[in-house]
Amino acid sequence: MDNSGQFRQRILVTLCLLSAGLSIPAGAARPAGQTDSALDRGRYLTQAANCKGCHTTILGQPYAGSVAFDTPFGTLYSTNITADEVEGIGAWTEDEFVRAMHEGIGRNGQHLYPAFPYTAYTQLSREDVIAIRDYLMAQPVVAHEVPSNDMKFPFSNRSLLWFWKLMNFDEGRFAADEDQSEQWNRGAYLTEALGHCGQCHTPRTLTQGLDDDEKFAGAVLQGWRAYNITPHETGIGNWSGEELRFYLSTGHIPDKIASGGPMADVVTNSLRHLSPEDIDAMATYLETIPPQAGIVPALSDVSFNLDEPAEDSALAATMASGEQLFETACVSCHYPDGGGPGGAYPLFPHHSAVRAEDGLNLINVMLQGLERHGSDGYKFMPAYHALMNDEQIAAVVTYVGRRFGGYEADFSAEDIRKQRQEH
Amino acid sequence: MRPESGTGLVNSALPEALSRRHFLKGTGAMAIGFSLLPALMPRLVAADTESANGVRPAKASSSDVDAWLLITGRGELVIYSGKVELGTGVETALRQIVAEELLMPMAATRFIQGDTQLTPDQGYTAGSNTINQGSVPMRRAAATARRLLFERAAEQLQVQVDQLTGSDGNIHVAGDEAQAVSYASLIGNGLLEASIDQELAFLDADRYRLVGQSIPRVDIPSKVFGRFTYVHDLTVAGMLHARVIRPPDTGATRVTAELKSVDRSSIPAGVKIVQRGNFLAVVAEKEWQAISAADALKVEWHSQPRLPRMEQLYTEMRAMQSEEKTIASSGDANTALGEADETIEAVYQWPYQMHDSIGPSCSVANVTADSAEVWSSTQGVYPLRSCLADLLSMPEDAVRVIYVEGSGCYGHNGADDVSADAALISQIVGKPVRVQWSRADEHGWNPKGPAMVMVLKGGLSSEGDITSWTFDNWTPPHLTRPIARMGAKNLLAGNLASDLVPDGPAIGGDRNAGVTYRYPNYQVTTHWIPVERSPLRPSALRALGGIQNSFANESFVDELAHAAGADPVAMRLNYLQDERAIAVIKAATEKAGWQARKSPQRHLEHTDEMLSGRGMAYAQYKNGSAYVAIVAEVGVSVDTGIHVGKITVAHDCGLIINPDGLRNQIEGNVLQGISRTLKEEVIFDQIGVTSLEWGAYPILTFADIPEVDIVLLDRPELPPLGAGEPTIVAVPAAIANAVFDATGLRLRTVPFTRQRLKAAFSAA
Amino acid sequence: MTTRMTLQVNGEAREVQIDATTPLLYVLRNELELRGAKFGCGLGECGACTALVDGRPVRTCVTATGAIGERSIVTIEGLGSAENPHPLQQAFIDEQAAQCAYCISGMIMTAKALLERKASPSDADIRNALSANLCGCGTHLRIVRAVQRAAGVMRGETAKPDDAGMKDEGVQHAS
Numbered sequence A: 001m002d003n004s005g006q007f008r009q010r011i012l013v014t015l016c017l018l019s020a021g022l023s024i025p026a027g028a029a030r031p032a033g034q035t036d037s038a039l040d041r042g043r044y045l046t047q048a049a050n051c052k053g054c055h056t057t058i059l060g061q062p063y064a065g066s067v068a069f070d071t072p073f074g075t076l077y078s079t080n081i082t083a084d085e086v087e088g089i090g091a092w093t094e095d096e097f098v099r100a101m102h103e104g105i106g107r108n109g110q111h112l113y114p115a116f117p118y119t120a121y122t123q124l125s126r127e128d129v130i131a132i133r134d135y136l137m138a139q140p141v142v143a144h145e146v147p148s149n150d151m152k153f154p155f156s157n158r159s160l161l162w163f164w165k166l167m168n169f170d171e172g173r174f175a176a177d178e179d180q181s182e183q184w185n186r187g188a189y190l191t192e193a194l195g196h197c198g199q200c201h202t203p204r205t206l207t208q209g210l211d212d213d214e215k216f217a218g219a220v221l222q223g224w225r226a227y228n229i230t231p232h233e234t235g236i237g238n239w240s241g242e243e244l245r246f247y248l249s250t251g252h253i254p255d256k257i258a259s260g261g262p263m264a265d266v267v268t269n270s271l272r273h274l275s276p277e278d279i280d281a282m283a284t285y286l287e288t289i290p291p292q293a294g295i296v297p298a299l300s301d302v303s304f305n306l307d308e309p310a311e312d313s314a315l316a317a318t319m320a321s322g323e324q325l326f327e328t329a330c331v332s333c334h335y336p337d338g339g340g341p342g343g344a345y346p347l348f349p350h351h352s353a354v355r356a357e358d359g360l361n362l363i364n365v366m367l368q369g370l371e372r373h374g375s376d377g378y379k380f381m382p383a384y385h386a387l388m389n390d391e392q393i394a395a396v397v398t399y400v401g402r403r404f405g406g407y408e409a410d411f412s413a414e415d416i417r418k419q420r421q422e423h
Numbered sequence B: 001m002r003p004e005s006g007t008g009l010v011n012s013a014l015p016e017a018l019s020r021r022h023f024l025k026g027t028g029a030m031a032i033g034f035s036l037l038p039a040l041m042p043r044l045v046a047a048d049t050e051s052a053n054g055v056r057p058a059k060a061s062s063s064d065v066d067a068w069l070l071i072t073g074r075g076e077l078v079i080y081s082g083k084v085e086l087g088t089g090v091e092t093a094l095r096q097i098v099a100e101e102l103l104m105p106m107a108a109t110r111f112i113q114g115d116t117q118l119t120p121d122q123g124y125t126a127g128s129n130t131i132n133q134g135s136v137p138m139r140r141a142a143a144t145a146r147r148l149l150f151e152r153a154a155e156q157l158q159v160q161v162d163q164l165t166g167s168d169g170n171i172h173v174a175g176d177e178a179q180a181v182s183y184a185s186l187i188g189n190g191l192l193e194a195s196i197d198q199e200l201a202f203l204d205a206d207r208y209r210l211v212g213q214s215i216p217r218v219d220i221p222s223k224v225f226g227r228f229t230y231v232h233d234l235t236v237a238g239m240l241h242a243r244v245i246r247p248p249d250t251g252a253t254r255v256t257a258e259l260k261s262v263d264r265s266s267i268p269a270g271v272k273i274v275q276r277g278n279f280l281a282v283v284a285e286k287e288w289q290a291i292s293a294a295d296a297l298k299v300e301w302h303s304q305p306r307l308p309r310m311e312q313l314y315t316e317m318r319a320m321q322s323e324e325k326t327i328a329s330s331g332d333a334n335t336a337l338g339e340a341d342e343t344i345e346a347v348y349q350w351p352y353q354m355h356d357s358i359g360p361s362c363s364v365a366n367v368t369a370d371s372a373e374v375w376s377s378t379q380g381v382y383p384l385r386s387c388l389a390d391l392l393s394m395p396e397d398a399v400r401v402i403y404v405e406g407s408g409c410y411g412h413n414g415a416d417d418v419s420a421d422a423a424l425i426s427q428i429v430g431k432p433v434r435v436q437w438s439r440a441d442e443h444g445w446n447p448k449g450p451a452m453v454m455v456l457k458g459g460l461s462s463e464g465d466i467t468s469w470t471f472d473n474w475t476p477p478h479l480t481r482p483i484a485r486m487g488a489k490n491l492l493a494g495n496l497a498s499d500l501v502p503d504g505p506a507i508g509g510d511r512n513a514g515v516t517y518r519y520p521n522y523q524v525t526t527h528w529i530p531v532e533r534s535p536l537r538p539s540a541l542r543a544l545g546g547i548q549n550s551f552a553n554e555s556f557v558d559e560l561a562h563a564a565g566a567d568p569v570a571m572r573l574n575y576l577q578d579e580r581a582i583a584v585i586k587a588a589t590e591k592a593g594w595q596a597r598k599s600p601q602r603h604l605e606h607t608d609e610m611l612s613g614r615g616m617a618y619a620q621y622k623n624g625s626a627y628v629a630i631v632a633e634v635g636v637s638v639d640t641g642i643h644v645g646k647i648t649v650a651h652d653c654g655l656i657i658n659p660d661g662l663r664n665q666i667e668g669n670v671l672q673g674i675s676r677t678l679k680e681e682v683i684f685d686q687i688g689v690t691s692l693e694w695g696a697y698p699i700l701t702f703a704d705i706p707e708v709d710i711v712l713l714d715r716p717e718l719p720p721l722g723a724g725e726p727t728i729v730a731v732p733a734a735i736a737n738a739v740f741d742a743t744g745l746r747l748r749t750v751p752f753t754r755q756r757l758k759a760a761f762s763a764a
Numbered sequence C: 001m002t003t004r005m006t007l008q009v010n011g012e013a014r015e016v017q018i019d020a021t022t023p024l025l026y027v028l029r030n031e032l033e034l035r036g037a038k039f040g041c042g043l044g045e046c047g048a049c050t051a052l053v054d055g056r057p058v059r060t061c062v063t064a065t066g067a068i069g070e071r072s073i074v075t076i077e078g079l080g081s082a083e084n085p086h087p088l089q090q091a092f093i094d095e096q097a098a099q100c101a102y103c104i105s106g107m108i109m110t111a112k113a114l115l116e117r118k119a120s121p122s123d124a125d126i127r128n129a130l131s132a133n134l135c136g137c138g139t140h141l142r143i144v145r146a147v148q149r150a151a152g153v154m155r156g157e158t159a160k161p162d163d164a165g166m167k168d169e170g171v172q173h174a175s
Helices: A004-010 A038-048 A051-055 A094-103 A126-137 A158-168 A182-194 A241-250 A261-269 A276-286 A314-330 A360-368 A390-404 A413-421 B014-018 B040-052 B090-101 B130-157 B183-187 B220-224 B287-296 B310-319 B333-339 B381-392 B415-429 B439-445 B492-498 B546-564 B568-574 B579-592 B659-678 B726-743 B754-763 C024-031 C087-094 C104-117 C123-130 C140-154
Strands: A068-071 A074-077 A219-221 A224-226 A370-374 A377-381 B029-033 B067-072 B077-081 B109-113 B164-167 B170-173 B176-182 B191-195 B240-245 B258-263 B272-276 B279-284 B298-302 B323-330 B342-350 B362-367 B372-376 B399-403 B433-436 B452-460 B466-475 B522-528 B611-620 B627-637 B641-652 B707-714 C003-009 C012-018 C050-053 C056-059 C072-074 C171-173
Touching: A038 A051, A038 A126, A038 A182, A051 A261, A094 A126, A182 A276, A224 A261, A224 A360, A241 A261, A241 A276, A261 A360, A261 A370, A314 A390, A314 C056, A314 C104, A314 C123, A360 A390, A360 A413, A390 A413, B029 B130, B067 B130, B067 B183, B077 B090, B077 B130, B090 B109, B090 B130, B130 B164, B130 B170, B130 B176, B130 B183, B130 B191, B170 B183, B176 B183, B220 C087, B220 C104, B240 B287, B240 B415, B258 B272, B272 B415, B279 B287, B279 B415, B279 B492, B287 C024, B310 B452, B333 B452, B333 B466, B333 B522, B342 B546, B362 B415, B372 B381, B372 B415, B381 B399, B381 B415, B381 B492, B415 B433, B415 B492, B452 B546, B466 B546, B546 B568, B546 B611, B546 B659, B546 B726, B568 B579, B568 B611, B579 B611, B579 B627, B579 B641, B579 B707, B611 B726, B627 B726, B641 B659, B641 B726, B641 B754, B659 B707, B659 B726, B659 C140, C012 C024, C050 C104, C056 C104, C087 C104, C087 C140, C104 C123, C104 C140, C123 C140
Parallel strands: B029 B191, B077 B109, B240 B433, B372 B399, B466 B522, B641 B707, B707 C171, C003 C072
Antiparallel strands: A068 A074, A219 A224, A370 A377, B029 B067, B067 B077, B164 B170, B170 B176, B240 B279, B258 B298, B272 B279, B323 B522, B342 B452, B362 B372, B362 B433, B452 B466, B611 B627, B627 B641, C003 C012, C050 C056, C050 C072
């Protein structure tokens, strides 16, 4: 319990802007001594697998579960994976734990819902799974009872998962590709198995399996858009290798990209802890994924010559309101046109969230703010969910979308309201 | 000419500018107190003379400080006030009251406030007690001085006292203005002192020229020109800047985290680390250096999750070991409940809330081996002095606490704690130190207005009469301020440095628990939860428990009116006999154009419907102070939440000193009341508070403001009552009742967020 | 690691020796002794620290001084004084638009930028422009009135005699 508190009291002390103009260092900081002992290895793997992300609620104790996942089939709650003998995994044998991770089968033999990404974890080596288990068993025990899942009929019947698994699940350990380098294979293992990146970034089929024909092409999950991370120009194709590596360990590229939402959580809980060698390996692997076209246009394809809205139109009023709010609430940290002093996060058009015409992540960031610990420090943006009303957020997002995203943005209070309900 | 603000005089050379000799130089004076020591006046004057030669004046001990007024031979009126200006306008109002009583112009007044070396001990500036109680000794002193001056004038002009009249610091024979003498000439170079005469009558209301007028606030000009000196703006020669690094159990009553290690190599050279127990700070010459170092310092704490999960809070509070106390009772409420034709029960819940001070707390301290000076925006310089003396292991007389206005505090915010931080660090480093809390410090660590649970049961007869009323609430004490001779336990620095646990008397949770309705049977009980069991450190926030209890009581009256099929206004009037209570309710409802109704008007059927409704609430603050009635008009839709469109207030606080100042306070109460009802809730996890900035603890913005219509009921013949808090207690229930009127949804847990509204709709 | 730089503040060139990453707020307050801009949150959320940079409202608590360069800085002290008040300052006095007033210099500076852009704002415009400036005391209604009054004065309209800021209407003598 020594570290979570430290995180909290650090929050907000750091000024968001003072990282302005950061140059990218040659390599991200290396977490100290992660291979010194079995427990450290377990921690490293647990972080790389980001178990905490799904098994810890916002106000909850680490690994105590209860995070709600809204799926088309109902609501699932993540389980308590602390060593509590009743509520957690304290009474589980080693084999039972391995079976859950590799086969998606619970302690009592029931099929597990695939929100738990055993479709990825099945590729983990047995010794890595055991190292993760040993680490979890050494964490503070929390006797927290998780709510029962609330699945719609017939999905409440777990035996149906047998069919789902038949269609969508290939049980089996990671097999190295002999034609690729050791580094590439390490990257594949980190990306596919431990990091389970596809769970968010790969679109799903009708049966909610991952659509491997569109691997990493981007998808919407839990109200957020996970972007295209293939080396296509609408994905990460225009990023330099250095930028990709910096992004993975920090969650941003100065003046260009800043992660928010679930990706910021992944950086905070997982990626920032990875060694430079592992970050390098992940990047090496990602660079070889078959390119896919995503829905966010490449910056070079965006034209910024929109017609001005007609005077006296509702849109003109929205734009005026958005500009006014932008001037007071946003500009001190964001000078996207370079027309003012500094600003930590300029050059809006580079941000996928600004160019994406669904406005999804932009609205989410306005509502929920942004909080991220990268290997280079803490980043923060306030949540405006209660500091601005729906009309005001719609105005800001419309203004940003039209002016810096280059598309015909015209969001309404209703759009914002709907987006609020996602969370 | 507008008189200068007292604190407006303050600058970097603050202590000297404020001393009494400043006013005495080269002239005589008349001082009025309760029991002036014969030695005091000559000593003050001697000090004045000596200071010209660079000799520091002898310090007055607290027992010496009881002068309330000084009228100088130059015709200045100096008011020594133990009550302080918190941004509410009391400085202007007190000057009006005293100048009025002394027949002097406002421009002649000077105001010295909150200084343990200069002003009397008037406890805390709190509880809406400044105008009704705090002004009384000042007014008596003024009446005493007026009497003495008139007697002198009569002697000099060779007439009887009752032939004299006065204005603007002059006394003349009635009907002959040529026969006149000024206060200044009556005092001349002589030294006069007198004890307050408790028997003297005050000026008749029909002679008021200042009281009852909207005199502009004396402090506003320097504030809008950016020249006003807040405590944040003070500098002392050689001052260093410090920041405190705090443990993870943010805002918890019991801070149990232990400091494991500090990596001293993690901060740049030139920054000093100060540590005592779990109290850890960095000190630097430049403020930004201190901020950066506090951020960079690598610290490891050991902490345990000890707080309840938020969703369990109210359940746990009701299960906590608590001390039961009957607040009021009549008849046999429980038997009557059992015999009632219809009984209803409702549970109301109120979260922890914080002080919305826009400026995080700040203080400057200069502690040497044998003396300490602390500049603080505390609400009580004397109690703070006592606790600081304990923290610093110094005698009380060696510590001087000087009030300097801070950002609006609304109660016990971080002002006292930051003063302790500054004092302790200054003592350790041996130099003057300024500590400015961060936003996260203030949000996280300022004491919180307590969470409370209120359970009400009511019985109705078949005719719809209320036959029984029971009220039970669960509350921690609302006061863990620094208390004289209680040591350092109520200072955060004391908690951290010496492992002390805050404590405080059972105060505040029963405020407005009882009602002034005359029910035949009632039983009002408070279950006091000990301070140390309150998950978050509880203390005074505007109106203390008055807002929570009135929310419950005034919502429940409406619930009974609904059950009885009665108009909520008529229901209330049935049980009130106090004319002033009836008058405010009638004034508010008439002004708002209230139409008698049986709420709800309709039931909400779709989440996108926008419905409007009206609700009212009434309260007599503390069941013995000012009277307030409110009509709220709201627009409600499950999809877009609650918007308060208009609030109509009728307010009776007896004699009105300054109508515009009063209106300003009422408006502030209304807007803060809406903010607390619709938006504010401190979020915490099992370790500590996580609402550490405005995004996580939102308050009302300009987008949310309603129209506010105010009726002031002036009663010039009655004593003035405080107005800093009464209105806010009636705001939450008025909104809740309006939401019910509009939709049929009864909201019983604050804040009324969209999620709560949606949950109520889903449950209906 | 400090550098010497010249800032254009309230029409004067002011030389300072500072760490360039220091937010402008601390330079204004501690180096230049212009303490009208207040520390409120350090996160750009509340607006208490607002000053104008090239006429635009800037949250000085999150603006690195090194990024300012030659731009013109105007603080509340540069707007006007007791002897020569800016119409906004006079309007805030006339409307008694303050309680503790800690937020007020930020309100005035933000309102100044609004009135530069829009000489005849509606109440809704004013509320929108100020909605990212927080006030804890609940002085919002008066602030909107004060900005509206100042706008009128700046447009050259003279206040009508019955347009006095403080009205004693609504006082009923109840006894």
